[in-house]
Amino acid sequence: MSDGAGPSAAAQVAFLGKIERLLGEGQFVATYKYALLIALADLAVQHGGDDGAPLDLPVRTIAERFIELYWRQCAPYGGAVADGEYGILLQNTGRQASIIGVVASLRRTYGTLSRAASSPEWRRAVSETARLIQTMPLWRLQVLRSETLDFLYEKSPKRGHIRLKDGVAANLRRFHGMIVRLAQAEWLHFIQSLPANAGVLGPISDLGQFLFGAERAALMKVAGPLAEAQSGLCLYCQRAVHAGEVDHFVPWSRYPRDLAHNLVLAHAKCNRDKSDLLAAEIHLERWMRRNEDHGQAIGEAGTRSNLIVDLPATIGVARWAYAHGQSLQARTWLHGDALEALSGRWSALLGT
Ligand SMILES: [Zn+2]
Structure with a gap:
């Protein structure tokens, strides 16, 4: 991956300015645009490069990421009911957002995302979501009140794809953490601002955790198999671990998706350090x-x-995270308080 050919520093600053304008000046009647921005950033990490090249993304792949993002949000929130039918937080200023109907129905029938994804209904749910994305956020995200800022993507000559423009994938990769946190904060604020949600949100304060946090309970379910794969040892200190914790190897704060192979078993102290x-x-x-x-x-x-x-996607995420760390000259964690610089060996380990 080349370091010099990506967007210039001035282009990067301009890009972030435009992202901020989209979130600040765009009109939002539903949470779709936030989801779209997060999906594009995640997919740029998984499939894009740092050289500034345009990137074609299938709308169906964006749709799958959408379903995943809304999956945990379709659990009933707290005791009271915001939306008469499902007890799910409202995601739209008017009637409930249509995506919620699609995802909530899958969730009721199959319980888990992986079971839903291997079910006969999945293809249809993805098609329906892809259609929703085509009609709703895709051609509105880049439209402000009085201006069109179409800097992110355009129609691709490939059927069923959009094309991220020159430099966009590279910028989304570089600023992934910042853009996702910004979109999540606006999404959270939007949900809190809907009067219909007000009664529900009162007693529970961990809305951010509910909407975007890792489901700790689900993670602990893989503790046994991880212990087996690691011969009962903490991945970090290589000492025996009994009541350990499941840790995200590439930290959740950098890439908030629960990729199974990114999880490791570790001591609570190692995890904390x-x-x-x-x-x-x-x-x-x-x-x-x-x-x-x-x-x-x-x-x-x-x-x-x-x-x-x-x-392969998990390794791609690690490659992205270490390349990003290297470019920022980040220190990595060795043990306790000990940190060290990257030697560049990560690149050979990850097959770049
Ligand atoms: Zn340990």
Whole structure:
């Protein structure tokens, strides 16, 4: 991956300014635009590069990411009921957002996302969501009150695709954390501002965790299989772990998706010490080897626990995170308070 050919510093600043304008000046009647922006940023990390090239994305892939984003939001929130039918938070200034009907129905029938994704109904749900995305947010995200800012994407010559314009995938990758946090904060604010949700939101304060947090209970379900794959040892300190925690190897704060192979078993203290830092290259080497040797078992456990199972994508995310760390000269976590700089070995470990 080339370092010099990406967007210039001036182009990066202009890009962020436009993202801020989209979120600040755009008109929002539903939460779709936030979801769209997050989906595009996530997909740029998974499928794009840093060289500034345009990127074609299938609308169906965006639709699958949409369903995933709304999945946890379709659980009933707290005791009271915002929306008479499902007890789900309202996501639209008018009637409930249509995507909620699609996702809530899948959730009622199949319970978990992975079961839904392998069900006969999945294709139809994705088609319906793709159609919704085509008519609703896709051609409105870039429209402000008095101006069109179509800097992100355009129609692609490939059927059923959109094309991220020159430099967009690279910028979304570079500023992924910032853009996702900004979109989530606006999404949260939008939901809080709807009068119909007001009665429901009163007693429960962890709305952000509910909307966007990791489902800890689901994570703990893979603790057993992870322990088996790691011979009962903490991935980081290599000592025996009994009542450990399930940690996101590439931190959740950097890439908030539950990819099964990104999860590791670790001591609570190791997990806490590592916090939001990238793990040092010695841990990366161990993580890669564990996934090579036990990738299939971890994948099967992940599917049973409603996690996303996609090892190549997970490695792609790690490659992105370490390249990003390197470009920022980030220090990585070794043990306790000890940090170290990246040597560049990550690149060979991750096959770049
Ligand atoms: Zn440990």
